[in-house]
Amino acid sequence: MAETILDKSLYRFDEREPSYWEATICRPKERILQSTVNAEVAIVGGGFTGTSAALHLARDYGIKAVVLEAGSIGWGASGRNGGFVNIPASKLSVAQLVRRFGLEETKRFFAASVEASKLPKTLAAEEGFDIKPQGRGWYTVAHHPNRMPKLRDYAENLRNHFQIPCRVLDADEFRSTVHDGVEAFGGLHMDVGHALHPLSYCLGIAGAAERRGAELYSSSPVLEWGRDGRRHRLLTPGGAVLADRVIIATNGYTSDRLHPSIAGRILPAISNILVTRPLTREEISQQKWVSESPVINTRTLVYYYRLLPDQRVLFGARGDVCGSVQSMEQIRQRMSSEFYRIFPHLTDITFDYFWRGVVALSQKLTPSIGQLGDDETVYYALGYQANGVATAPYAGKLVANAIGTRRPVSAPLPMAGLPAKFLVPGTRPMALASAYAWYRFKDWYHDRKALS
Numbered sequence: 001m002a003e004t005i006l007d008k009s010l011y012r013f014d015e016r017e018p019s020y021w022e023a024t025i026c027r028p029k030e031r032i033l034q035s036t037v038n039a040e041v042a043i044v045g046g047g048f049t050g051t052s053a054a055l056h057l058a059r060d061y062g063i064k065a066v067v068l069e070a071g072s073i074g075w076g077a078s079g080r081n082g083g084f085v086n087i088p089a090s091k092l093s094v095a096q097l098v099r100r101f102g103l104e105e106t107k108r109f110f111a112a113s114v115e116a117s118k119l120p121k122t123l124a125a126e127e128g129f130d131i132k133p134q135g136r137g138w139y140t141v142a143h144h145p146n147r148m149p150k151l152r153d154y155a156e157n158l159r160n161h162f163q164i165p166c167r168v169l170d171a172d173e174f175r176s177t178v179h180d181g182v183e184a185f186g187g188l189h190m191d192v193g194h195a196l197h198p199l200s201y202c203l204g205i206a207g208a209a210e211r212r213g214a215e216l217y218s219s220s221p222v223l224e225w226g227r228d229g230r231r232h233r234l235l236t237p238g239g240a241v242l243a244d245r246v247i248i249a250t251n252g253y254t255s256d257r258l259h260p261s262i263a264g265r266i267l268p269a270i271s272n273i274l275v276t277r278p279l280t281r282e283e284i285s286q287q288k289w290v291s292e293s294p295v296i297n298t299r300t301l302v303y304y305y306r307l308l309p310d311q312r313v314l315f316g317a318r319g320d321v322c323g324s325v326q327s328m329e330q331i332r333q334r335m336s337s338e339f340y341r342i343f344p345h346l347t348d349i350t351f352d353y354f355w356r357g358v359v360a361l362s363q364k365l366t367p368s369i370g371q372l373g374d375d376e377t378v379y380y381a382l383g384y385q386a387n388g389v390a391t392a393p394y395a396g397k398l399v400a401n402a403i404g405t406r407r408p409v410s411a412p413l414p415m416a417g418l419p420a421k422f423l424v425p426g427t428r429p430m431a432l433a434s435a436y437a438w439y440r441f442k443d444w445y446h447d448r449k450a451l452s
C-alpha cells in the first residue's frame with residue numbers, strides 16, 4: 001500500500017506502538033473487514049479526523065459511515081501524540097496569517113481554533129467517555145531571555161485582535177508556578193485547551209461513533225481505490241466498501257498512491273516522545289514542577305513536555321528526518337541529554353518509554369480541509385502542522401457537517417483548500433533536512449546574539 005518517503009519501520013500497521021498511552025488503556029475488541037459493504041460515506045483513516053467524521057455523520061445526520069483503518073483505531077499520530085490541546089494549528093505568525101488571508105479570516109481562524117479546543121471536553125461529556133484531562137490552558141516557555149519580547153507581542157495580538165485570554169509571566173513567576181530549570185526565563189499562558197490522554201480520547205470518539213451506528217474496521221488498509229459506476233470502490237485485503245462519498249483522513253500517513261489529487265502535497269515529519277519513570281515527591285519538588293498544564297518552548301524546532309497523572313514527565317521533540325532504527329537511537333540519546341540539561345535536578349531519572357509517530361506538514365503551513373475540485377464526492381481533512389489534537393476532530397466534524405447539509409465545507413480561509421504540490425515530491429526528505437538545519441542554525445544564532 002505504502003508509497004512513502006520515510007523509513008518503512010514507521011509503517012508497521014500490524015504492530016502497536018510501545019507507548020505510555022497503549023500501556024495505560026484497555027482497548028476494546030476490533031473487527032476486520034471481511035466482506036463487501038455499502039455505505040453512504042467511506043472514511044480512510046481511523047484517527048481523530050476519521051472517527052470524529054464518523055461520529056458526527058452518524059449522530060448529527062443519521063448517515064452511516066464506514067471507517068477503514070490500516071492499523072488499529074488510533075494507531076497513527078492520534079494514539080501516540082503528546083496530548084496537548086493547544087492552538088492554533090499553524091506554522092505562520094499572526095503577521096503572516098493576516099498578510100496571506102486578511103484580518104477577518106485570521107480572526108475566524110482563531111475563533112474556529114478556540115472552538116476546536118473545546119471539543120474534547122464537550123464530546124467526552126456528551127458521549128460519556130474519559131479523556132483524562134489535566135491542567136488548564138498551556139504555556140509557551142521562553143527558553144532564552146531574548147524570546148520574551150516576542151511572547152509579549154504575541155500576547156497583545158491574541159488579546160486585542162482575537163479575544164484570547166492569555167497572560168505573560170516573568171521568570172520568577174514562571175519558575176514558581178510552572179517549573180524550574182535552565183531554560184525557564186518566563187512564558188506565556190494561553191487560557192485555552194489543556195492536556196489529555198490522546199488514545200483514550202480517540203477510542204472514546206470511536207466507541208461513540210460505533211454506538212451511533214458507524215462501522216469501524218481495523219487492520220483493513222485501503223489497497224486500491226476504484227470506481228463501480230458512480231460509486232467509489234475501496235478494496236482492502238479482506239473485503240471492499242462501496243460508497244457514494246469518501247473522506248481522506250490519513251494525515252501524515254497519507255500514501256502518494258492513495259489518490260492522485262493528494263499525492264505529493266503532504267510532507268510527513270517524525271515527532272518523538274520520551275517518558276520518564278514516575279518521579280518521587282522529592283524529585284518533583286526539587287525541580288519545582290508545579291503545573292500539570294502542557295508546556296512548549298520557544299525554539300523553532302520545539303521541545304514539548306508535561307507532567308503525567310502518575311508523576312512521570314513526557315518530553316517530546318522533532319529532529320529525525322529519515323526514521324531508520326539507527327537514527328531513532330540517535331534521537332533518543334540526543335533527547336535524553338537535552339532533558340537532563342534542561343532539568344538539572346532530574347539527571348538520575350531513567351526513561352520507561354520511547355516512541356515516535358508521523359505528523360503532516362505542508363507548504364501551506366495551515367490545515368487543509370475541503371472537497372476535491374475535480375471530484376466533489378471526495379473530501380479531505382489533513383495537514384495539521386503537528387497540531388491536530390484540537391483541530392483534527394474539529395476538521396472531521398466540519399467535513400461531516402458539509403456532507404450532512406450538502407453544502408460546501410465551511411472553514412475559515414487559513415483552514416480551507418489543498419496545499420500546493422511539492423515541485424519534485426521525491427525530494428521532500430531533503431527539503432525537510434534542509435529546513436531542520438536552517439531552524440537549528442536560526443535557534444543557535446538567535447541564542448548567541450543575546451549573549452553578546
Ligand SMILES: Cc1cc2nc3c(=O)[nH]c(=O)nc-3n(C[C@H](O)[C@H](O)[C@H](O)COP(=O)(O)OP(=O)(O)OC[C@H]3O[C@@H](n4cnc5c(N)ncnc54)[C@H](O)[C@@H]3O)c2cc1C
Pocket residue numbers: 001013044045046047048049050068069070071074075076077078079080081082083084085086220221222223249250251252253254255258270271272273316355356357358359360381382384385386387388389390391392
Ligand atoms: C509524537 C507526536 C506528538 C504529537 N503531539 C501533539 C500534541 O501534543 N498536540 C497536538 O495538537 N498534536 C500533536 N501531534 C499531532 C497530532 O497527533 C495529529 O495532528 C493528529 O493526531 C492527526 O489526526 P489524524 O486522524 O488526522 O491522523 P492520524 O491519527 O495519523 O491517523 C491517520 C490514520 O490513517 C491510517 N491510514 C493511512 N493510510 C491508510 C490506508 N490506505 N487505509 C486505511 N488506513 C490508512 C493510518 O494507519 C493512521 O492511523 C503529535 C503527533 C505525534 C506523532
